[in-house]
Amino acid sequence: MTTRSHASLFATILSEHGPQILSAWSDRLKSTGALASGRLREAELQTQCRTVLELLSTAIAGGLDAASPNYGPLRDVLADVSRSRAVQGFTPSETATFVFSLKQPLFEAVSAAEAGDPSTVARAVQDITQLIDALGLYTIEVFQKSREETIIRQQREIAELSTPVVKLWDGILALPLIGTLDSQRTQVVMENLLESIVAQTAEIAIIDITGVPTVDTLTAQHLLKTVSAARLMGADCIISGIRPQIAQTMVHLGVELNVVSKATLADAFALALKRVGRTVVAVKARELPAG
Amino acid sequence: MDRIPILKLGNALLVTIQVDMHDRLATALQEDLTEKIVSARARGVLIDISALEIVDSFIGRMLDHIAAISRMLDAETVVVGMRPAVAITLVELGLSLSGVKTALNVERGMELIKRRLDETEVADGDDDE
Missing domain, CATH: 1.10.490 (Globin-like)
Structure with missing residues (x-):
């Protein structure tokens, strides 16, 4: 058969x-x-x-x-x-x-x-x-x-979504971080930021961690690495958006960020503008001395 | 043996590293630079490493040493043009070069040195009064 x-x-x-x-x-x-x-x-x-x-x-x-x-x-x-x-x-x-x-x-x-x-x-x-x-x-x-x-x-979508580097002004970059920072992501974030610093000849980079749910010693270390690398290239970093809860945790953990930090992105941006010799004024206030 | 040229620009020295650094070259540069700072009475040292693609801990330490030596000889060191990959490597090696000033490019570095010099001159002037 x-x-x-x-x-x-x-x-x-x-x-x-x-x-x-x-x-x-x-x-x-x-x-x-x-x-x-x-x-x-x-x-x-x-x-x-x-x-x-x-x-x-x-x-x-x-x-x-x-x-x-x-x-x-x-x-x-x-x-x-x-x-x-x-x-x-x-x-x-x-x-x-x-x-x-x-x-x-x-x-x-x-x-x-x-x-x-x-x-x-x-x-x-x-x-x-x-x-x-x-x-x-x-x-x-x-x-x-x-x-x-x-x-x-x-x-791939998450990786793309999570690491945008935004230009706020000439020479000022912002990096809004969202989600947990692990070693692999930090690597991507760091590379993106450093590449953008070169491409835009930025003097100041604002790292906003409003969207980071928890900051432990490891995350803090990753952040500091990014800041150090940016400094080595000649750019200053400002960390913004540390929530009250996170600030408390970090202090309890004994983590110290030896970086300029501001409560909100707006404050950080104001400081960055000041450093590049610019300021934001209300329209009326500016017009008065002229008129 | 190859030597890295050191150029004098006003009262600053400019070093452009355009070849792969090996340890002997690095040591030679350190010696040459020290001599030159004294002989040229330089107040600033600008090291351009934008062409440097590979660094190891020795080169990293060398940069740190140069900065410390120049500070001792009253000159400001600015390292400019570090590539992202190099910066990441140095940070991973644990070398944050905290004693070294940095800038994005030679232009910015020069500005930085000039500003420092102006500041110290003003400060010296104040002391004199």
Whole structure:
């Protein structure tokens, strides 16, 4: 008995018993709770099942090797299903169950069709298992990959969002820090700031830590490193936005920032302007001496 | 052996480091600079390291030493044009060069030295009165 004849046997079974297999499969899926979470509508699930089954019966006529080009369209559909489930927040086992629960209906169909020939049924079961396993593993792989893509994209977005260097005035830069400062982020922040200092020939950089939820000894050390590096390049740093709570914690921890610090970004900006020999005055006050 | 040229600009000395520093060159520079500060009666030393891409702890310490020596000889040291990568390296090495003045470029560094000199002159003048 060759795999080829098995393949044609499966093709016949799938075309003859297609509707039964489909309903048995979707019943199994429903009983395992595929719709329970409400993330997937029944009609959607039905369409997915029908498409997969149709493509499987087309592909299976050409052989049982899940890696062969015959299975290309089926793999694409499975990849789409898998990706959409990753986005919808299904667990890996829920996604795998979608494919693996097709096994039982197929077994039943085969044993019903070849009831008189146990050895054929045994071989067929083995082949089905191999095929469905391969397809299931492929689905999981795609699922994993799309999850990873999501994570990488989010990480990149966070990194981009969290380190903007803003030019406040000629020679004055501001670095509003948001979120926890760990070593890796400090590195990025430091590099960004130093590059901007060079690019804009800035004399003063204001590091605003209003958005930093907690400051521990390590964070303070990172901050001081950034300040020292900026100083080595010839720019002064002002730290602003230390919240009362954080100031208390830092003093209790024995952390001392030997840097000019101001309570708010506005105060720091005023000081920075003063250092570069500028000042902000009300329009009227300026007009009076002229008039 | 190569030596790093030391230029005299008014009463300041200008050193531009344009080659990779090795330890002997650094020591030679330190000696030359010390001599020159005295012979030229310099009040300021400007060290431009904008072309320096690699530093180690020895070079970092050398800069610190030069600053300390010049201070002893009544000259102000300003290191200018340090690259971001170099600054990060020095900070990671724990060398914050606290005795050294810094500026972004030669122009700013020169301004800094001039201002210091003016200040000391004014202060000296006050003392005389």
